[in-house]
Amino acid sequence: METHTPGSTPSITVDCGHVLVVGGGIGGIGAALALRRSGADVTLVERAHEFGEVGAGLQMAPNATRILERWGLLDKLLEVGVTPQFMVFRDAVTGEEILRQDLQGEFRERFGAPYIVAHRTDLHRILLEAAVEAGVTMKNDVTVTGYATVDGRGSVRTADDSVLVADAVIGADGLRSTLRSELSADEPVPSGYVAYRGALPISEVTSAADMESVVVWLGPHCHLVQYPLRKGNMFNTVAVFQSPAFLRGEEEWGSEDELEEAYSACVPQVRAALANLGRTRSWPMFDREPIESWVKDRLLLVGDAAHPMLQYLAQGACQALEDAALLEDLAAATEAFPANAAAWDSILGDFNADRAPRTARVQRVARTWGESWHVDQRIPKLLRNMLFKAAGSSDIGQYIDWLYADSEATKELSFQGVQH
Numbered sequence: 562m563e564t565h566t567p568g569s570t571p572s573i574t575v576d577c578g579h580v581l582v583v584g585g586g587i588g589g590i591g592a593a594l595a596l597r598r599s600g601a602d603v604t605l606v607e608r609a610h611e612f613g614e615v616g617a618g619l620q621m622a623p624n625a626t627r628i629l630e631r632w633g634l635l636d637k638l639l640e641v642g643v644t645p646q647f648m649v650f651r652d653a654v655t656g657e658e659i660l661r662q663d664l665q666g667e668f669r670e671r672f673g674a675p676y677i678v679a680h681r682t683d684l685h686r687i688l689l690e691a692a693v694e695a696g697v698t699m700k701n702d703v704t705v706t707g708y709a710t711v712d713g714r715g716s717v718r719t720a721d722d723s724v725l726v727a728d729a730v731i732g733a734d735g736l737r738s739t740l741r742s743e744l745s746a747d748e749p750v751p752s753g754y755v756a757y758r759g760a761l762p763i764s765e766v767t768s769a770a771d772m773e774s775v776v777v778w779l780g781p782h783c784h785l786v787q788y789p790l791r792k793g794n795m796f797n798t799v800a801v802f803q804s805p806a807f808l809r810g811e812e813e814w815g816s817e818d819e820l821e822e823a824y825s826a827c828v829p830q831v832r833a834a835l836a837n838l839g840r841t842r843s844w845p846m847f848d849r850e851p852i853e854s855w856v857k858d859r860l861l862l863v864g865d866a867a868h869p870m871l872q873y874l875a876q877g878a879c880q881a882l883e884d885a886a887l888l889e890d891l892a893a894a895t896e897a898f899p900a901n902a903a904a905w906d907s908i909l910g911d912f913n914a915d916r917a918p919r920t921a922r923v924q925r926v927a928r929t930w931g932e933s934w935h936v937d938q939r940i941p942k943l944l945r946n947m948l949f950k951a952a953g954s955s956d957i958g959q960y961i962d963w964l965y966a967d968s969e970a971t972k973e974l975s976f977q978g979v980q981h
């Protein structure tokens with residue numbers, strides 16, 4: 562075995578077999594499960610001492626819940642999640658409802674799977690349990706520091722100076738991915754917006770709670786999202802606003818004072834909902850510019866490491882699951898997978914060719930979608946509200962088929978709508 566860096570000898574070299582996945586978030590566990598289901602020996606390493614997710618609720622659109630159904634996990638998520646009746650958009654300054662989309666009935670039929678809102682720890686746990694049950698080897702306290710191709714195989718070095726080798730390395734190490742630096746010198750792009758989140762037992766929720774909808778309040782340079790969790794026993798609130806300190810170029814931005822001020826023009830119901838947010842932690846929001854290649858030899862990036870996006874379309878985790886599902890499809894279409902290690906070259910190339918244009922589109926539309934939410938001038942607001950109202954009374958598929966429909970089915974849908 563060659564050493565990783567000329568002149569330095571690793572303390573230990575471990576052969577992980579077919580696949581090594583780096584990162585135990587939703588993206589990494591999804592990819593590990595998908596490849597294990599395809600028959601590969603998979604080892605997943607995670608730098609944290611325990612597997613877990615920080616944060617509150619997560620919206621899972623039909624493009625992701627179809628994949629959970631394929632893996633036999635949809636019922637488990639339905640047991641702990643909520644299938645909202647409506648997605649409702651309101652003007653946060655006037656309180657006016659501008660769009661009400663039914664998420665049941667025709668919507669569910671059209672996309673062949675439900676829209677679910679769930680606690681992100683529940684989804685993470687369900688995926689983790691499935692991956693362990695399928696036979697993925699899990700290791701915590703392993704921080705990957707770099708990648709090299711050694712004897713045609715993928716290899717990573719870890720912080721404790723070990724080297725892990727496998728036929729392919731899947732980098733699922735998130736927004737601030739170490740492995741992405743093997744492919745690109747780019748940096749995360751700050752949006753200047755910051756999120757505060759809160760998931761409270763329903764008995765502790767102070768403001769009025771619509772228990773059958775995902776409600777999105779659109780305000781000037783801010784929005785607020787509310788929905789029920791865990792069969793209605795919990796309630797999720799997310800407040801996202803533009804930080805004046807960021808605009809002034811200050812290093813610290815998105816303080817609690819800024820949070821209160823950001824919603825001062827909003828209706829009392831929105832201002833009251835701020836009491837349901839946790840105040841000890843906030844999430845400054847970043848994405849990255851799309852890049853064309855996520856592949857270097859036997860290294861492939863997936864999830865936020867490959868295509869981090871602003872959360873306005875609620876698609877980051879959904880797209881990570883789409884990544885996993887395609888890996889499974891490509892493995893299934895490969896003769897003698899996983900024994901035929903040479904096939905990884907075409908699997909990784911085909912994956913990149915299929916996924917990069919789609920996720921680049923989602924990344925770009927997420928930015929534009931967020932901008933349309935946050936307008937503050939009278940005329941743009943008027944136009945935005947008119948457009949939302951018109952969308953509600955038209956065929957909604959023209960706006961969302963590209964995102965939610967099965968890709969094969971999408972080709973057959975007559976899509977003449979707005980080009981994103």
Ligand SMILES: Cc1cc2nc3c(=O)[nH]c(=O)nc-3n(C[C@H](O)[C@H](O)[C@H](O)COP(=O)(O)OP(=O)(O)OC[C@H]3O[C@@H](n4cnc5c(N)ncnc54)[C@H](O)[C@@H]3O)c2cc1C
Binds near residue numbers: 705733881
């Ligand atoms: C406010 C907010 C709301 C959101 N809402 C939604 C939503 O409703 N629906 C949706 O689909 N998406 C949503 N998202 C996006 C979604 O959370 C992410 O896209 C998704 O969690 C990314 O998963 P990941 O596994 O790719 O990355 P991560 O969850 O970041 O996981 C990366 C993992 O890699 C580990 N790691 C990092 N570096 C190393 C290393 N060097 N060595 C070993 N391990 C390492 C980390 O510890 C972590 O466990 C939201 C995001 C935000 C910020």
